[in-house]
Amino acid sequence: MTQTKPNSHEGCIVLPGALRQQPFDSSEEKPQFPGASAEFIDHLEFIQPNVISGIPVYRVMDRAGQIINPSEDPQLSKETVVNFYQKMTLLNTMDRILYESQRQGRISFYMTNYGEEGTHIGSAAALDSKDLVFGQYREAGVLMYRGFPLDLFMAQCYANADDLGKGRQMPVHYGSKDLNFITISSPLATQIPQAAGAAYAAKRENTNRAVICYFGEGAASEGDAHAGFNFSATLECPLIFFCRNNGYAISTPTNEQYRGDGIAARGPGYGMLSIRVDGNDVFAVYNATKEARRRAVAENQPFLIEAMTYRIGHHSTSDDSSAYRSVDEVNYWDKQDHPISRLRHYMTARSWWSEDNERSWRKQSRKTVMEAFEKAEKRHKPHLDLMFTDVYDEMTPNLIRQRESMWRHIQQYKDHYPLDAYAK
């Protein structure tokens, strides 16, 4: 028996009657593994995660609203741009009033969108109205852009009898079937794999319909995010993942949320086309979303957009962010880099928006918000029977019994329950 050394250039081990590899030239070999292609490498080298010079931030305007590269200006009409501005400011006005209403005990809870208006309006404008939206909770501007009336925003926050959600959820958990906006739920990132499934169904329907899925950089740490990214790529779904990276997940800053280059850098790991944009630049958000949507539907693949922005407000009315960040930091973003100011500079530079326009618009938007607010406050709460419906498509015998039991109890103890507030 002869046995040559295993690392010989000939690479042939000979045993009696035996193991016999085919002759090969190891310098010409390519890996055959089913799991990955690429080349062999003969020296030990760990790949450096590119945190210092990471994925660049795409922008069209600078902080003062000046176009940097004219070929990137989407050249939207005055009417469109004025509408962007009005939607962003109306959202801002509604936020101020509803935040204050929570402070006064009129509604139980609220979350503002301060600083992120550009991410909402820019992306919403780039979609078709029939595209399905899965959100997290800080995307009210998307719904506003699509035409959700102030009355219904207020109705949901007040949980009154006009609420489409029938008073079942905390404020800001909006939903609209007509506007293709899936009802918000509190658990984070659960919408991400759902969006992949919806996009797959849309692909099979073949009606040129895309799905967009919003989430924050904190939610992107959840397992559901990994699941959604991987499924959408392997199953070839026409889906846009839109990450609002606003710097904080309640009090947790990004350097405690991840150690890699943000969320955009994860996309390539899933085989997904990815981009990072300036979220405070409504045109950059618009351009990226528009192109992602076009290609997602044409090519049946997901896109990842990471919109860098800043959460100017507190996480919610249950949060006081001065406990974990400086007022100076917040003021910088409010005064020096705000999506609303940027767009206003863009408009005033073209004489599309004057001081008079601003004054009268502010007055008008404040008035319409206050009207909706006062009306919502006066409305009754939904009928008590609605506590028991929609658990299943039809009421079960068990629930019918429990509803009857509740009414018997209420009749007996009616002085102890706020019955007058509820619809009869």
Place this chain on the structure above:
Amino acid sequence: SLTTAMAASARLLFRGAGLKAYTANVNSGAQSSFGTTLLRLSPNCSSQTKTQIKHASHFTYHPDPVPTMYGPTTKMNLFQSVTSALDNTLASDPTAVIFGEDVAFGGVFRCTVGLRDKYGKDRVFNTPLCEQGIVGFGIGAAAAGATAIAEIQFADYIYPAFDQIVNEAAKYRYRSGNLFDCGNLTIRAPWGCVGHGSLYHSQSPEAFFAHCPGIKIVIPRGPVQCKGLLLSCIEDHNPCIFFEPKILYRAAVEQVPTEAYTIPLSQAEVLQEGSDVTLVAWGTQIHVLREVVSMAQEKLGVSCELIDLQTILPWDTETVCKSVAKTGRLLISHEAPVTGGFAAEISSTVQEECFLNLEAPITRVCGYDTPFPHIFEPFYIPDKWKCFEAVKRLISY
């Protein structure tokens, strides 16, 4: 050295009873006859171990009678009855899709054999290995209007999807004020003991989900029930979890209608009428209790009424309470651990509704409060002897 090399080759030759096979498959132990040879040559291995000799199935399968109202039937085992239901669904509902781990080649239990070839790779497809993704994806597809049939490879692995099931699927309709729902979603998973499954291939997790308003949980006892109940789940406008007793996949054979048919949900079935004791179970345990009914009759002269609950949530309280009002005695049996198991819910409701009818405390014969053990399975499961003994105690209370 040369002597070492010669000794090594001598050992090689000695082992070489299946040398040809050995050289072709030196590292693929599964295909090698090398292992077989070694066992055969070893003087201390007996042909059958002690546990093997005593370890037969703990139940005898009792087939349903041939159904006559659903059209022509053909012989099917449980996994084939699942395939048949899925085949009917894909044929009649163009939006229906089936997905999960390994479903494309037919599934680890062969439930989806042939469906990908027949209906296309966009309708029967593998997903990445991620239960929370499988269910989340299914919810989204269902909400967008597709009939989504998700497979979880073993019920033991459903827990990563618990949040999606409980916080999302179950609450989709309620929280949206009926703007949205995922009633088009059905989740299927192999369930229950299988003889050697141990901790992670034997679980019966129905109790975890029974505490979750908004979903339905269904468990069949055999092929005829399986196909009809699965089709009801798929048709039902609520998210359903369908647990399939894996020990019955091959063992349970019946004449099953080839056309589509449905068996109503939330309707327990009285399989055998009796006057002295009510027995309630679901899935495999029905067959254990069938034998207990015979044993009770022969050895004790006791007449038992056997009820297959079928739907765990929402469950048919009326049929069970009506029976206990008649017999005055109730025994509930399931493999899942006794504490917090679904028998506790049944027991609690029945004692509320039938307190004055009861002649004896309600008895639960269930798994012990341990994880599902491997070698101790014959002692763990609520077998016919434990149930028989419980009937004896109920009668003599």
